[in-house]
Amino acid sequence: MKTQKILIQLLWISALVIYLYLLTKLILFKGNPVDIKLVLTQLKLLMQEPDLIHTRIVNLTPFQEIARDWHSVSLGRPGSAIHLFGNVLAFIPLGIFIPVLMGNKLLAGASVLVLSLLLSLAYEVTQLLTGMGVFDVDDLILNTAGGIFGYVLFALVRGVKRMIAGEPERTVKKRYDANKSHT
Incomplete structure (x- = not known):
């Protein structure tokens, strides 16, 4: 049984690594092959010419961009919908991976919030420093919302699974003792 649990954990970790690779390919390389040399070249160029950061x-x-995209979606422009909803959808899996791989389920929601924000910030700062994209605070908001949405989906599925299986709720319940004074 312990070997099976370790194997399942390794599968989840492998899936997370693949997900992060694909997310990096999508966000930084816009679907093109991942090229670490390109990132290093761009960073070296920035170090040689620090004024490039101003460009x-x-x-x-x-x-700002969320409102602009929402308005464009209402006008039927599909490109805006891809940007708006794509940022959310891209981080939903992270909101599932974190609680699955965490040992402490109590703090999973807070961890999803913080880790989604930090991962998104890492991508945005990399885009800023390398010029391989645009630093956009709205992407931070949408990506973090995606992570939270993924966590909510995870929690709902876990709750439904427990109800179907007849497992007890995992809430702290204060038991009533008729012999004690409750004043």
Whole structure:
């Protein structure tokens, strides 16, 4: 039984590694092959010419691009929907991987929030430093929301599974003792 549990854990870790590779390919390399040399070349160029950082496109206004994309979606422009919903969808798996792989389920929701934000921030800063994309605070918001949405889906599926299996709830219940004074 212990060997089976370890094997399942290794499969989940392998799936996480594949997911992170594909996410990196999508976000940093826009679907092209992952090329670490390109990232290093771009960083070396920035170190040689630090003023290049001023040429990068940056959005630091929360909800600016979200509002623009939402308006474009309402006008029937599919490209905006891909950007808007794609940022959320891309991080949903992370919201599932984290609680599955965490030992402490109590803090899983907070961990999903923090790790989704940090991973998104790492991608955005890499895009800023390398010029391989745009630093956008709205991407941080949407990606983090995607991670949280994934966690909520995970929690709902886990709850339904427990109800179907007839398992007891995992909440802390205060037992009533008629012999004790409750004043």
